[in-house]
Amino acid sequence: MKANIAKSCLYEHVARIGKVLSSPKRLELIDLLAQGEKTVELLAEQAGIDMRLTSAHLRALREARLVETRREGKFIHYRLSGADVGRLWVNVREVAEEHLVELRVALEQMAAAPGALSAESRESLLAKARSGDIVVIDVRPEAEFAAGHLPCARSIPLAELEQRLAELPLGKAVVAYCRGPFCLMSDQAVALLRQRGYQASKISDGVAEWSAGGLPIEN
Amino acid sequence: MKANIAKSCLYEHVARIGKVLSSPKRLELIDLLAQGEKTVELLAEQAGIDMRLTSAHLRALREARLVETRREGKFIHYRLSGADVGRLWVNVREVAEEHLVELRVALEQMAAAPGALSAESRESLLAKARSGDIVVIDVRPEAEFAAGHLPCARSIPLAELEQRLAELPLGKAVVAYCRGPFCLMSDQAVALLRQRGYQASKISDGVAEWSAGGLPIEN
DNA sequence: CAGACAATCTAACAATCGTTAGATTGAAAA
DNA sequence: TTTTCAATCTAACGATTGTTAGATTGTCTG
Numbered sequence: 001m002k003a004n005i006a007k008s009c010l011y012e013h014v015a016r017i018g019k020v021l022s023s024p025k026r027l028e029l030i031d032l033l034a035q036g037e038k039t040v041e042l043l044a045e046q047a048g049i050d051m052r053l054t055s056a057h058l059r060a061l062r063e064a065r066l067v068e069t070r071r072e073g074k075f076i077h078y079r080l081s082g083a084d085v086g087r088l089w090v091n092v093r094e095v096a097e098e099h100l101v102e103l104r105v106a107l108e109q110m111a112a113a114p115g116a117l118s119a120e121s122r123e124s125l126l127a128k129a130r131s132g133d134i135v136v137i138d139v140r141p142e143a144e145f146a147a148g149h150l151p152c153a154r155s156i157p158l159a160e161l162e163q164r165l166a167e168l169p170l171g172k173a174v175v176a177y178c179r180g181p182f183c184l185m186s187d188q189a190v191a192l193l194r195q196r197g198y199q200a201s202k203i204s205d206g207v208a209e210w211s212a213g214g215l216p217i218e219n
Numbered sequence: 220m221k222a223n224i225a226k227s228c229l230y231e232h233v234a235r236i237g238k239v240l241s242s243p244k245r246l247e248l249i250d251l252l253a254q255g256e257k258t259v260e261l262l263a264e265q266a267g268i269d270m271r272l273t274s275a276h277l278r279a280l281r282e283a284r285l286v287e288t289r290r291e292g293k294f295i296h297y298r299l300s301g302a303d304v305g306r307l308w309v310n311v312r313e314v315a316e317e318h319l320v321e322l323r324v325a326l327e328q329m330a331a332a333p334g335a336l337s338a339e340s341r342e343s344l345l346a347k348a349r350s351g352d353i354v355v356i357d358v359r360p361e362a363e364f365a366a367g368h369l370p371c372a373r374s375i376p377l378a379e380l381e382q383r384l385a386e387l388p389l390g391k392a393v394v395a396y397c398r399g400p401f402c403l404m405s406d407q408a409v410a411l412l413r414q415r416g417y418q419a420s421k422i423s424d425g426v427a428e429w430s431a432g433g434l435p436i437e438n
Numbered sequence: 439c440a441g442a443c444a445a446t447c448t449a450a451c452a453a454t455c456g457t458t459a460g461a462t463t464g465a466a467a468a
Numbered sequence: 469t470t471t472t473c474a475a476t477c478t479a480a481c482g483a484t485t486g487t488t489a490g491a492t493t494g495t496c497t498g
Contacts (some may be wrong), residue, residue, distance in 0.1 A: 005249075010329070013321060013322035014247055017314055018246065018311060022485095023486075024233070039455080049492095052446080052487095056447095064318075065318035066318065074496060082317065099285065100284055103229065110226075171494095182229045197323040259476090269457085271460095271477090275457085279455095292465065293464080293473065
């Protein structure tokens, strides 16, 4: 039957997307690109992968049309080719968290600091941030903050946090966030802040999760 | 760094889900399972794959916890392990449709019958079905209808459509649906109905797409 | 022009995966 | 018990993929 071979061809096209999601390194690159446009060199450094291998993985991602490029002098900037790609990454990760117990266990024992907010809704957090009830800090590198961040958030990169403690009011609750559930920067920030007497906690959301939840992103 | 190896371990777990989505045959099995619980034999027949190979693919899906099994006598019934798995499949397919031009082209030239409804919202379709303005028919096998179907839909499997034409009112518009955008059954139904003088059209949604869109499913 | 550097290309190896076909398990029926 | 049949297991193959290291492209700077 002619229709049958045409049909299996359709699934083959979708499998191209699946194939690209089947490598941990490529997933990490997608996670990093969800924070904003980045050069190959920066991606290689942040993911801890050899630049030549990074380039090969990015090629695979580009052939599946999940990322696009932009040239700027010697540098080539990669970015996700749409917000739906970020949502897809969040979706795959959520399904993995839901069904793979091993992943949940690994996540729990990695986040040694028990700094997560007790199941607070995104909306109520946003309301408290808007009213000035809490201070929300974005501890990612400044370039990622500039590419897009949570409403009312202030950029204090983790590397600068110790020197810039004075910017934070001691009385108010401080809520930190970073790249998402797989990123440890907000945990480290919370640990440092608590050590210095601040009332600190974290949310596991990054901009991709926040945005996938239907909430606004500023830049 | 210890944190670094733990982190790459997290992405590896998510990649297990990606790996399982990287084979066209497995995607077709997921698509079929989104229609409801099925035995290995039935899946093999409907996907046109050797049963032993089907079993091997189902094993991979089960090891990634995307499907679960239930034994009933000699038969083993497979089902998706949650509604989120169906949503993930829809999500991956939508990203593929959005970014892979080749897939869009293949889809268009496969659906020879131009029977698709002009961009009508799901809600308005549901309202018209509820008011009795249109007749919605589910042309999938009856067992799939029984496992879950669109509200107000009537089951008329494609194989029985010709003999059961009398059940359909000639004056009203008839809207057919089947397993989803990759399924040709609703196209065939529309072709047959129009040939017999009915005012027929189709929607590309199946229960998975309908449900992923936040609309209710009956059974 | 030559040198520096970001990024890609190439070739080669080991490891993994999809597929096939034959053998085996396990539950129901004769 | 033996037979039947759904489903799984096993071994083997060919193809694909991830990774590595060296060579190359292309752009800016001196």
